[in-house]
Amino acid sequence: MMSAVAQTRDVYYAVADPTRREIIRLLADADELPLNRLTPHFAMGRTAVSKHLTILKEAGLVSERKVGRETRNRLNLEPLKELQDWLSYYEKFWKQNMVRLDQLLKEEQESEAQNTAGRACADSLNKY
Amino acid sequence: MMSAVAQTRDVYYAVADPTRREIIRLLADADELPLNRLTPHFAMGRTAVSKHLTILKEAGLVSERKVGRETRNRLNLEPLKELQDWLSYYEKFWKQNMVRLDQLLKEEQESEAQNTAGRACADSLNKY
DNA sequence: TTGACACGACACCAAATGGTATCCTATACT
DNA sequence: AGTATAGGATACCATTTGGTGTCGTGTCAA
Numbered sequence: 608m609m610s611a612v613a614q615t616r617d618v619y620y621a622v623a624d625p626t627r628r629e630i631i632r633l634l635a636d637a638d639e640l641p642l643n644r645l646t647p648h649f650a651m652g653r654t655a656v657s658k659h660l661t662i663l664k665e666a667g668l669v670s671e672r673k674v675g676r677e678t679r680n681r682l683n684l685e686p687l688k689e690l691q692d693w694l695s696y697y698e699k700f701w702k703q704n705m706v707r708l709d710q711l712l713k714e715e716q717e718s719e720a721q722n723t724a725g726r727a728c729a730d731s732l733n734k735y
Numbered sequence: 736m737m738s739a740v741a742q743t744r745d746v747y748y749a750v751a752d753p754t755r756r757e758i759i760r761l762l763a764d765a766d767e768l769p770l771n772r773l774t775p776h777f778a779m780g781r782t783a784v785s786k787h788l789t790i791l792k793e794a795g796l797v798s799e800r801k802v803g804r805e806t807r808n809r810l811n812l813e814p815l816k817e818l819q820d821w822l823s824y825y826e827k828f829w830k831q832n833m834v835r836l837d838q839l840l841k842e843e844q845e846s847e848a849q850n851t852a853g854r855a856c857a858d859s860l861n862k863y
Numbered sequence: 864t865t866g867a868c869a870c871g872a873c874a875c876c877a878a879a880t881g882g883t884a885t886c887c888t889a890t891a892c893t
Numbered sequence: 894a895g896t897a898t899a900g901g902a903t904a905c906c907a908t909t910t911g912g913t914g915t916c917g918t919g920t921c922a923a
Contacts (some may be wrong), residue, residue, distance in 0.1 A: 623751035624911090627820070633830055643869060652809075657870070657911055674874050676920040684828050691822055693756070699765055700812055752881090777913060782900070793884055804890035804899045 611684075614667045618686045621666035627659050631668065631670075635684035641677035744793035746814045747821075754779075754786050759796065762810035769805035 621627055626649060633648060634640060642660065646653045660680060663669040667686040672679045750757055754777060761776060762768060774784045788808060791797040795814040800807045 617751070617753075619751045619753075623745070624745045625745075625783075626765075628747070628913090635825060641869075651911085652913065653870075654872095654914080658911070670805055678870070680826070684825055687822060687825060688840070690818070691826075694815060694822065696814060696818055697759075697763065700810070754881090769899075780883065781882085781900075782884080782902095786881075806900070 614665075614686065616665035616667075616709060617663060618666050618668070621662055621668055622687075624659065624662075626656075627663055630656070630659060630663060631682060636667065639679045639684065641674075641679050643677070669688070671674050673707045702711070742793075742795045742814065743793075744790060746794050746796070746817050749790055749796055750815075750818065752787065752790075754784075758787060758791060759785070759810060762797065762808060767800070767807045767809045769802075769807050771805070774799055825856070843855035 622631075629648065630645060633645060637644075642653060642657055645660070646656045649656055660669060664671065668683055670681050670683050672681065745849055750759075757776065758773060761773060761803060763836050765772075770788065773788070774781045777784055794800065794821060796811055797808050800809065
């Protein structure tokens, strides 16, 4: 019911590479970045970074916008919802395996959160 | 502060393969399974499934227990927490990108949730 | 218009991935 | 004892992955 772009690549795969996760992080911080601003963050050539970007685009995680001679890359987090859904399915087993971790969480109820983010999170949980 | 096993393999990588995700699902359903119970679910030989299992073990997602001549495999979801944490970092951007989706969620406040699962989820969110 | 820059498009390559088939040992069945 | 089953170990193979370098084209600046 919305953009969807192309999604020719598995999101799980796209996110499996540390370089690509770093690209995601950089784009999240900077909103929009051309290739030549991304490249200096990595120990590899421009072409390699470009290839990683292509994979992220194929997974729908990055969209591009041409501005003059540069191509600005923007993050689109929507495909991560698939990962989120997958994970939330296993969160019901979570509690069984990690009861002792639950104890730790109990002592940090620092008000906060419980806002929209928390609600959306809980919502994706009770689909299963 | 707990098991931790070995973790010689990246969890993101382990989970990137559809066959390995299917193994995870099967183990989640059945609690404990030997290789020969897993193999018939896939269109590949025993050795291939065994290799996937090895990768899951290297990522700490599966532990083994020898019983007679078979090796029972059990799921350990703890390493998925890393994925969960990574994802929750980006959930704050979520709202910016998907405000219209928030509308849809708004109409399904069917009580429920808001229990421990919801709290743990919100908790992992406010770490950032 | 001349040159520098951004970057897509290839061609190329070593290493990793995802399968296979085969061999071997340990365990269980009769 | 002899046979069948479970599965680890290894060798092997095609394809994919993740890099590289180079070329060509469009854009900006002098």
